[in-house]
Amino acid sequence: MSIAVITEQAVTNADKTFLQLRSDIVEGEIPAGGKLSETELSTKYQVSRAVIREAINRLEACHLVERRANVGARVVSLTPDGLIQLYQVREALEGMAARLAAKNMSDEEIADLTALLDNHFQTVKDGNSYYQEAGDLDFHYRIILGSKNQHLIEVLINGIYHLIRMYRVQLGMAGPRVTTAFDEHKHVVQAIANRDEELAEILMRRHILYSKNNIERKLLQS
Amino acid sequence: MSIAVITEQAVTNADKTFLQLRSDIVEGEIPAGGKLSETELSTKYQVSRAVIREAINRLEACHLVERRANVGARVVSLTPDGLIQLYQVREALEGMAARLAAKNMSDEEIADLTALLDNHFQTVKDGNSYYQEAGDLDFHYRIILGSKNQHLIEVLINGIYHLIRMYRVQLGMAGPRVTTAFDEHKHVVQAIANRDEELAEILMRRHILYSKNNIERKLLQS
DNA sequence: GACGACTATATTGTCGACATTCCTCTAATC
DNA sequence: GATTAGAGGAATGTCGACAATATAGTCGTC
DSSP: OOSOOOOOOOOSHHHHHHHHHHHHHHTTSSOTTOEEOHHHHHHHHTSOHHHHHHHHHHHHHTTSEEEETTTEEEEOOOOHHHHHHHHHHHHHHHHHHHHHHHHHOOHHHHHHHHHHHHHHHHHHHTTOOTTHHHHHHHHHHHHHHHTOOHHHHIIIIIIIHHHHHHHHHHTTOOSSOSTTHHHHHHHHHHHHHTTOHHHHHHHHHHHHHHHHHHHHHHHHHO | OOSOOOOOOOOSHHHHHHHHHHHHHHTTSSOTTOEEOHHHHHHHHTSOHHHHHHHHHHHHHTTSEEEETTTEEEEOOOOHHHHHHHHHHHHHHHHHHHHHHHHHOOHHHHHHHHHHHHHHHHHHHTTOOTTHHHHHHHHHHHHHHHTOOHHHHIIIIIIIHHHHHHHHHHTTOOSSOSTTHHHHHHHHHHHHHTTOHHHHHHHHHHHHHHHHHHHHHHHHHO
16 A cells, blocks of 8 residues: 555556656666667667657656757756756646545545554664655555646656656665655645645745755756 | 847758748648648659658657657647646746847847837737737747857747747737737837846746737637 | 769658457347 | 357557658868
8 A cells, every 4th residue: 555556567568668768868867968779779669760769759858868959869868957847847746636635535545544644654764765766655655646647647756757857866865865755744734634735835834945956966966 | 120030041951842841831722630641742743752741850840740650750749738838838938048138139129119119009000910929939939049048049030939830820810919919029028128137037927828828718718 | 172963871751451449239048 | 038258350569771851070162
């Protein structure tokens, strides 16, 4: 009952290649700014160029690669400012998601979310921070899905979250802040449970804003 | 100096087909929910299926069509709730855009924006409402671009705005509200000119919320 | 030695054909 | 008559080859 799995089952060959490539990019096997040669990838994955092109198109759709006509596709290059901009969008969208979740989540979903947080709290109190990132992700995913807003879900889960993970991996940043994040999560859930849309949004925005500030500090250090 | 043109120059053949198809969809020549047959379109536009597939992929990227593996692509179907959800996302993103614009627009850009609004006001005061929608678009585009946030710009201008226009055309809705919108625009610009980020966001969000409420009323009538 | 035009090569864009999958219609059975 | 199995057809998925374009390197000139 813990992880809110997003099932992305690949039916076609291009699907598999897309998922593989996305993983390779997000996990840094293909470095940021790196070129995606169609011929090279087609030999590497043993598929035709058409399949590779299809996959690259979808990667472009989620803003992981950029294409220039007659030149080719490159993995997006990571800049500190790019990450900040990403968090600005995330703040706006997840704030709205929290607001809508407070309105649209069923009582059962809210109960589940509360249980998840209790569970998560126990895990961390025992000194385990292993599932930390997974737990954080699960929390945010549930609220996003709880918004019941298809556009929000699409943009955040299929777009921004992969990009953020890419930044996190390649900039070698640790997961989300451990200590304070729990309380922030708890307060957001409380606001949702109280059906307080306004407060839910404010708290979620602040939660993400803190993350952003934290990241900005780390970026300035290096 | 009026319209902030977004130059989308088509270099490749797939580009042209994409732009053509997008126009056909948004303007309703291909109806909502309609099927996009690859073979049919390839004969219609005199290009190979590969070009059509590429174009359809991009249409899918901006959420104008939905594809099912081994089945095909259909134009998204329009529902009242879908439009409401779109406006929720728009409220969140453009609110953030206004906030960032208050922070990041140059003094010159702000002066231009003010001039634009004065100009627009003159036009309407004279009883001309012909440029009404164009003017509204121009206002919003400038603020979005003024945010200097690439992700925000991408999602709004390449994604949401085309979808909203599609709704407007096919649901036969008139353009934005005429009378009150001017004052709202003016107040947003004033907040931006004062570099008041918080107020700029609040006013922009409210402006879009009013639009949404207005649309909801019209939808309920029919 | 620097700059510009030209050629060569490699990569992407486009095409038509084949393979595979899904949907429909028919027919047979319960 | 309803349901299910199967054949048929039409659409999408995939492939390899050709055409068009950009980049790199070379040559020539100033």
